[in-house]
Amino acid sequence: KIHLVVLFPEELYGDFEDLETGDVHKGKSGPNTQIEDAEEEVKEEIDPSAEESAKKKHLDKKRKLKEMFDAEYDEGESTYFDDLKGEMQKQAQLNRAEFEDQDDEARVQYEGFRPGMYVRIEIENVPCEFVLNFDPHYPIILGGLGNSEGNVGYVQMRLKKHRWYKKILKSRDPIIFSVGWRRFQTIPLYYIEDHNGRQRLLKYTPQHMHCGATFWGPITPQGTGFLAIQSVSGIMPDFRIAATGVVLDLDKSIKIVKKLKLTGFPFKIFKNTSFIKGMFNSALEVAKFEGAVIRTVSGIRGQIKKALRAPEGAFRASFEDKLLMSDIVFMRTWYPVSIPAFYNPVTSLLKPVGEKDTWSGMRTTGQLRLAHGVRLKPNKDSLYKPIVRQKKHFNSLHIPKALQKALPFKNKPKTQAKAGKMPKDRLRPAVIREPHERKILALLDALSTVHSQKMKKAKEQRHLHNKEHFKVKQKEEEEKLKRQKDLRKKLFRIQGQKERRNQKSSLKGPEEQSQ
Template identity: 50%
Template sequence: MDEKDGGKFHRGQPNEVGLIDKMKEEIELRKQMNVAELNDLDEITRLEIEGFRTGTYLRLEIHGVPFEMVEYFDPCHPVLVGGISLGEENVGYMQARLKRHRWHKKVLKTRDPIIVSIGWRRFQTTPVYSIEDRNGRYRMLKYTPEHMHCLATFWGPLAPPQTGVVAVQNLSNKQASFRITATAVVLEFNHEAKIKKKIKLVGYPCKIFKKTALIKDMFTSDLEVAQCEGKEVRTVSGIRGQVKKAAKEEIGNQPKRKGGQPREGIARCTFEDRILMSDIVFMRGWADVEIPCFYNPLTTALQPRDKTWLGMKTVAELRREHNFSIPVNKDSLYKPIERRPRKFNPLVIPKSLQAALPFESKPKDIPNRKRPLLENRRAVVMEPHERKVHALVQHLQLIRNEKMKKRKLKDEKKKKEIEAERAKDEQLTRKRQREERRERYREQDKLKKKIRRHSEA
């Protein structure tokens, strides 16, 4: 930085200012030279070289104009003449960032016709609304979101990016509410639009082999199964799986009649655990959405001014005119879920296995059987020798039980004597400890008094 005349400036600044002034002077000098050269030419030659100058009145002659435009021409509505670039003459898909106008009360529905005004053009089209996911996928929206932007893709004459768009539902001037439905800006135009929508296929198991199962009613042909090989499936209970391939004829899709065609669309899937026949299998996927190639230019100049231009009607308007009710899908209705309580058979562990189990795993709260086993109900008739042996065993058990009872009483008496003696010893011990503490505290008190007398002396 250099200081000059009390101010600060960059070293390269004077050179830059001088260069700009020099270029301006060169442009002005060249312009004056061109004007001087054109002044020497006649009017026709100058018009061919320079063109029509600003402020010149012209008369345009247009051929191939429909007679309705001349017949219904109204001088109160002048015709404006504009030009379009070469790229705007083509037709294709355009993607715009759209937002419903906050004064418009209703949301916009996908594929409902709207009238858009883009640049010099006005036409009716059927947009498809979408939103971009985190992974870059464009997911279709059925309706425009509230208080936020979305993407609108439609077919029509191309317009350059950053072109403003205004959308209306109809051109009637008798509309009581606000007429502008949405505003948008063109982002890009291309020849293909990749918009996806989420689908969910539902199937049911028809045969189960351990962790492999055959799923029916999910696909309609083996070709669809081949297209979805490797896709993830899931049951209602949360068991994950994978589509392998179409089931062979000898496994689960034999024809019902002899000599008939085998049933197609049965897929073989593997799961991380065994599934049940009552399970429902889902597969979530994404399907391409087709955008209608429709646009209808407005021909308001070819009809009387007091007549409103009518284009394609919305589905709601057609239903209202023909008094059709809205179709209701029964599967989409919310209804209470009524599940039958499932009854599981009790777990039966063989006695041979119960002996080998740890104590925590052994069954403890097993209810008694309502009907005893056959072995318990069968009458047993003993022989005379068996009866003598049985009586002898009973006498021996009685003697052993009496001995155990006497031994138990003797042990309890001895235990009580030991506890009484232990309580007496503990009482004497506590008394001796109390006397020892008293003697120790007395000696400490005498020592403190002696130290105090010496310190005072």
């Protein structure tokens, strides 16, 4: 006899019974069968009436499914990583249960910083000194920059010296700015804008007023606030915030100017025209300033006309009035100032441990002189000297004789000998003449007296003749005027009679005129 056992695919892994012998064989359970059994068990356990336990049963279902998935794909073999992971999980559960009632500070002392209490950051292109001299006790501030903030250019800002800072700030002195996320040292130029839009350079910042500042540094968005300090090294006993302000504009075409006064001296003077030298060095420079306004110290205004051939740099100028050789001529001009391209980031974090507050960048000229013991040489022209002025001699006052007659007696010049003036006979030695020379001198004196008397009489006669001639001429002029007046009267009388006749004839009709 042949016994056949038909096995269906769905019963491949199931139980079967040998009908010949009566034995029952248990089959191996496949993965699908296990999943179905688990789902059936979960379905049987779910009780729709128990809403409060629905969440717990759902979690149990997920856990069982996960265990079945792990058992299927891991084939039941646990690795070292799985064991380590399980130990860490158990330890974390123990720690959580043990330190659950304590605060964070006590827990950190026992178990360290837990995940979630710190952030790991990776920074590229860091100098090696930052890693070698790293100090975990020194605070570090991290910040981010925009795409356009990595460029460097000219930055304009509005600045005001802090009222509590004792010193005023000087142009071209290095200063440290804290702008946004950056701290850097630069050399600013301070300026003030005039009413005509000119940006005039200031040597020092105003005491209680805003001024403009421009420096070479990183491009910063408009409206960003900043503060400035002179030094970050050491501990300063006084208030150290030197200035505050805000970023205004980012412009590379800014033009800051300063005063330039050119002086010259006249070497030839005509009426209102003068030749000036010493102001320029060549005819080309004179041609550049043709038509410019010049002025003397005494206040006489003028204008540059044209360059001269010699000497080099001399020119012709016209003025409102005649100049003196002692006058000084000057011209006010404006000279553009270049902004120093200096940008030095503060690298205090690269210093060794304990020396991070000793960073010092560029020093001022005064600090360098103090460090090296160099005394400042004074400018000779800036020293105060005793003023020695030469006494000016003016010409004596000359009053015409006709004006002297009209003056009152107290204002008339008195003919008095000047005090202290020696007579001429005392200034030279006395001359003793011979008797013959005396006779000749007496004769010459007599002849000169006769000649002077003759000239005096002739002058008087000529004066009388002129007086009579003037009277005759005046009489003739009066007669002439009288004749002309009578003639005009006669002409006007005849003209008036003629006009009256014409008027009467125009009033009569044509019939009356024919009769």
